[in-house]
Amino acid sequence: MVRQARVFREKQGIDLKTGHRVEALDLEEKGGKGSTLEGEDFEFTYDKLLIATGSRANMPDLPGVHLPGVFAVKSLEDGRRIKKFLVEGPVKKAVIIGMGYIALEMCEGLRSRGIEVGMVKPGPVFIPWMHRELAQVVLEELETKGVAVYPGHEIKYIEGGKEGLKVVCADMELDGGTVFLGVGVSPCSELAEKAGLELGPSQSVAVDRFLMTSDRDIYAAGDCADAYHLVTGKKTWIPLALRANRAGWAAADNVIGGKVALRGVAGTAVFKVFDVQVARTGLSVKEAEDAGYEPAEAVIQSRSRAHGHPGSTGIRVQILGDRKTGRLLGAQMVGKEGVAHRINAAAVALQAKMTVEEFSQSDLAYAPPFGPTWDPLLTAANQVLKRM
Amino acid sequence: MRFVIIGADAAGMSAASRAKRNKPDLNVTVFEQSRDVSYSA
Numbered sequence: 173m174v175r176q177a178r179v180f181r182e183k184q185g186i187d188l189k190t191g192h193r194v195e196a197l198d199l200e201e202k203g204g205k206g207s208t209l210e211g212e213d214f215e216f217t218y219d220k221l222l223i224a225t226g227s228r229a230n231m232p233d234l235p236g237v238h239l240p241g242v243f244a245v246k247s248l249e250d251g252r253r254i255k256k257f258l259v260e261g262p263v264k265k266a267v268i269i270g271m272g273y274i275a276l277e278m279c280e281g282l283r284s285r286g287i288e289v290g291m292v293k294p295g296p297v298f299i300p301w302m303h304r305e306l307a308q309v310v311l312e313e314l315e316t317k318g319v320a321v322y323p324g325h326e327i328k329y330i331e332g333g334k335e336g337l338k339v340v341c342a343d344m345e346l347d348g349g350t351v352f353l354g355v356g357v358s359p360c361s362e363l364a365e366k367a368g369l370e371l372g373p374s375q376s377v378a379v380d381r382f383l384m385t386s387d388r389d390i391y392a393a394g395d396c397a398d399a400y401h402l403v404t405g406k407k408t409w410i411p412l413a414l415r416a417n418r419a420g421w422a423a424a425d426n427v428i429g430g431k432v433a434l435r436g437v438a439g440t441a442v443f444k445v446f447d448v449q450v451a452r453t454g455l456s457v458k459e460a461e462d463a464g465y466e467p468a469e470a471v472i473q474s475r476s477r478a479h480g481h482p483g484s485t486g487i488r489v490q491i492l493g494d495r496k497t498g499r500l501l502g503a504q505m506v507g508k509e510g511v512a513h514r515i516n517a518a519a520v521a522l523q524a525k526m527t528v529e530e531f532s533q534s535d536l537a538y539a540p541p542f543g544p545t546w547d548p549l550l551t552a553a554n555q556v557l558k559r560m
Numbered sequence: 561m562r563f564v565i566i567g568a569d570a571a572g573m574s575a576a577s578r579a580k581r582n583k584p585d586l587n588v589t590v591f592e593q594s595r596d597v598s599y600s601a
Contacts, residue, residue: 177568177597186576186588193593194566204564206591216589218564224572248596363566394571413570420574427563427575428583 197221197367199387220389220427223369223377224420225360227395227411232269232355236330241337242351245274254350263287263349267339269327271298273443273450275354276310279319280446289319290346292339293355296324301456302504303490305471309506313448322346357411359396372398374409381433383423391427393419400436402523403454403501404463410439440519442512451515454502454522455492466495470556474548476510478540485509489552491518493528493560500528503549510543517549528553528560561586568592 180186191209198204203217229244231237243254257263265288268275275291282289291314298321299307314321325341332338335347359376370386372378377392379385381400385392395411397419415437422432440453460467469492477484487507494501503518505511521531532553538545546554563579565572568590576590 180573180576180590180597184577184580185584186580186590188568188576188590188592188597190568190592190595190597192591194591204566209593209595216564216591217562219561220563222563222565222572222575224565224567224569224575226567226569226571247594249594360567393575394567394569396567397571416570417574420571421578423571424563424575424579425582428579428586 194363197363197390199367199390202389218389220391222420222423222427223364223385223390223392223396224394224416225363225396227357227359229353230356230358232327232353234327234329236337237353239330239332239337239351241349242330242353244353245278246357254352257350258282258285258287261336261349263336265290265335265348266350266352267292267337267346267348268352268354269293269339270352270354270356271321271323272354272356273441275352276314276445277443278352278354279314279317280444283317283319283446288348290322290348291319292322292325292327292341292346294324294326298323301452301458302450303457303469303471306450306488306490306504306506309488310445310448310450313446317446357395359409359411361396364390364392364396372407372409374398376409376411378407379419381435382426382431383419383434384426391423393423399434402436402438406463408437408439410437410441412437412441435523438519438522440515442515444512447508448506449508449511450506451511452502452504453515453519454500456502456504457492460492460494460501465499465501467492467501468495468556468559470552470559472548472552472555474546474551475544476507477542478544481540483509487511487514487548489548491528491549491552491556493556495560498527498529498560500526500531500553503552505548510548514543514547514549517547528557532557563588565590568597573597 194206229246336349370378376398394416401408442451485508490504492501536547
């Protein structure tokens with residue numbers, strides 16, 4: 173949601189200065205300087221500072237990424253420019269480079285405008301963190317809705333083509349009136365780095381559980397900052413909205429004299445690909461192995477409602493447990509209903525550091541319109557228990 | 561006390577609003593490089 177800047181100024185008494193870019197910090201003097209969009213220089217001093225500079229869309233290192241009609245998808249301004257471009261074209265075909273959740277979410281908006289969509293990426297595996305059986309459900313949904321998916325094609329460059337643009341791969345070409353870049357984000361941490369603050373994973377700004385950086389008068393929160401992972405206890409960089417809001421609150425509380433510590437993130441995430449809901453929390457198999465666990469995995473197929481209840485659709489669940497400690501490590505789920513919020517039970521179990529056995533004994537809700545007697549998560553937990 | 565925030569999106573504006581609500585006499589300044597603020601907070 174966009175809130176007008178004047179609401180913050182007039183109703184909340186916050187001195188909000190838009191069009192002001194901070195370019196350098198001086199930690200010794202506790203100050204900084206920058207310039208405005210009008211080209212005027214400004215300076216400021218602080219007692220306490222919060223760096224909340226966010227993240228930016230990655231630009232792949234390809235010739236042609238700066239051609240007109242090639243867009244990254246990140247800011248509200250990007251959205252405005254894209255919408256205008258699609259309407260004015262009018263664009264009939266689009267190519268998306270990348271297959272992460274932003275790229276996947278783009279497909280629905282484009283297809284609803286009747287635009288043909290092709291997706292391409294160099295990596296050979298579609299949604300690599302996801303169990304293959306679950307990823308296949310997402311892939312089939314895309315193909316059913318008319319999206320052509322091309323993983324495993326090395327991309328050489330973008331140039332002009334008969335539709336306007338052309339993505340040229342080593343072994344194929346894709347034409348489109350527009351090309352979207354959905355190849356992930358990076359933290360905007362240059363200001364912190366130049367000032368000499370410590371950095372964490374993926375060059376994010378390192379913060380402790382109180383959101384304090386390596387300078388005791390400077391905090392960092394949101395997409396630019398790192399976090400502790402609830403499962404591994406190690407630093408991670410998973411920039412998502414709830415953490416950003418929560419970290420902003422905690423940093424503010426600590427600035428005004430509080431002592432609020434955040435526990436961390438589990439990587440709980442959910443997104444929608446046309447009619448399919450996709451959700452995850454915790455570690456994937458590879459992440460678990462990399463963190464030194466011995467993961468046991470089970471994948472089950474269950475239903476969104478009681479067997480035979482009208483409207484019941486399939487839900488697939490993957491659950492991961494650690495053979496050494498019995499601990500629950502993660503869960504993934506796909507299905508047409510009952511997925512997005514069901515994942516939260518597993519997210520809470522991860523925070524409570526439950527074993528799979530403890531989780532399998534959870535008293536989860538049942539009524540025929542909402543699931544089988546044994547919730548799909550419990551069925552999956554029971555299955556993985558046999559393999560631990 | 562002067563509390564300066566760089567960035568007016570989810571984290572920055574959550575912090576600004578919360579700090580001002582809980583300590584109304586705090587001097588809160590937010591610098592935002594773009595023209596837009598807080599579209600996900």
